[in-house]
Amino acid sequence: MPPPVTSIQPDALADAMLLATTGGLLDAIVYLNHGHVFANAMSGNVVFLGIAILGRDWKDIVPHLIPLAGFFAGINTSKHLRTRLGRFVLLGLGLEIAAIFVLGWLPHSFPEMAFTGIIAYAAAIQVASFRRVDRFAYNSTFITGNLRDVAEGFYDAFDPRATPEARELGLSQARALSLICLCFLAGAVMGAWAAPRFGNHSLWFAEPLLITVAALSFRRATNPTSPPSP
Numbered sequence: 732m733p734p735p736v737t738s739i740q741p742d743a744l745a746d747a748m749l750l751a752t753t754g755g756l757l758d759a760i761v762y763l764n765h766g767h768v769f770a771n772a773m774s775g776n777v778v779f780l781g782i783a784i785l786g787r788d789w790k791d792i793v794p795h796l797i798p799l800a801g802f803f804a805g806i807n808t809s810k811h812l813r814t815r816l817g818r819f820v821l822l823g824l825g826l827e828i829a830a831i832f833v834l835g836w837l838p839h840s841f842p843e844m845a846f847t848g849i850i851a852y853a854a855a856i857q858v859a860s861f862r863r864v865d866r867f868a869y870n871s872t873f874i875t876g877n878l879r880d881v882a883e884g885f886y887d888a889f890d891p892r893a894t895p896e897a898r899e900l901g902l903s904q905a906r907a908l909s910l911i912c913l914c915f916l917a918g919a920v921m922g923a924w925a926a927p928r929f930g931n932h933s934l935w936f937a938e939p940l941l942i943t944v945a946a947l948s949f950r951r952a953t954n955p956t957s958p959p960s961p
Contacts, residue, residue, distance in 0.1 A: 744907055746947060747864040748914040749940045750857060750871035755918025756925075756940075757831075758872070760933050761850050763926040765843045766794055770850040771858070771872035773802050797844045798851035805855025813860070821952065823860040824945045827853040828938060835934040846931075864911070867904050874912050881908045 754771050761770035769775045776795045783791035808826070812819035830853040834846060858872045870876050887893055887901025925933035 743947065743951075744864050744910065746861065746944045747869055747871060747907075747911050749944050750861055751869075751874075751911045751914040752918035752921070753857070753937045753940045754854065754872035755915040755920075756922040756937050757850060757854060757918075757934070759919045759922025760926045761847055763923065764839070764930065764933075765847050768794055768798055768843075768847045770798065770847065771854045773799060773851075774873070774875075794844055794847070797848040801848035801851030802855040805852040806859050808852070809856045809859035812856075820860050820948050821945060823856040824941060824948065827857055828941050828945065831934050831937055831941070835932050835938075837931050839930050841931075864907055865903075866900075867907055869908055869911055871911070871915075874915050877908045877912050877915075881905050881912065884908065 757770045758772060761768060768779075776798050780792060780795040780799075783789075783795060809819070809823055812822050830849055834849060837846065854872050858870060861871055862868060867880065868876075869880070881904075884901045884903075884905030888898050888905060890898065890901075893901070921936060922933065925936055
C-alpha cells in the first residue's frame, strides 16, 4: 500500500495553489513589461539565448543570461538557508516579499536586466523552497513537469490493471496538480491584464498571495499539531 499522506508543513495544497498563481503572475508581467524575458521559465530563456547566439544577436545574449545568473544565485541562497539556518521557508518568503515590494516601486526606466535578474533570484528561492504537496512533487513557477504528472495520474486512475490503492493515488495526484496548473494559468491571466495597466505596480498583486503563504507556514511552524491545510 502507498504510504499515508504526511503533513509536510510548507507543502500544503493551499500553499501550492497560491504560489503557482504567483509564478504565473510574475512570468506574465516580466515577459510583457521587461524585454520578453521570463522570470521563472529558464528553459524559455535558454531557447531564446540559443537563438540569439546562432543569429549573433549580441544585444539579446546578455538579457537572457542575467535571469539565468539570478536563478542560480537564488537556488544557492535557498540551499544555504535550508542547510545553515532554521525556518528557511519563512526567510525565503520574506526575501521574495521584500524584493517584489521594492521592485513594484521602481519606475519603468529602471534597467531591465537588473530588474529581471532580481525577479529571477526571488522566483528561484520560491521554487527551491517549495517542492512537494503531500506525497507529490510539483513546481510553482513553471508547469511542464506538473502537466506530465497530471497525465500520468489520470492514466493510473483509470488503468484497469492497477490496484485500487494505485488508482486512488493517481486520482489524488491528478486532482492536486491540475489545481496547481489552473492556478498558474489564472496568475498568468491576471498578470497579462495588470501589466499594461499598472506597470511595475502590478507586481504587488503577488504580495497578498505570498503573505498568506507566509502566514500559513508560520502558523504551522509555531503549532505543529494543527491540522494541515486541505
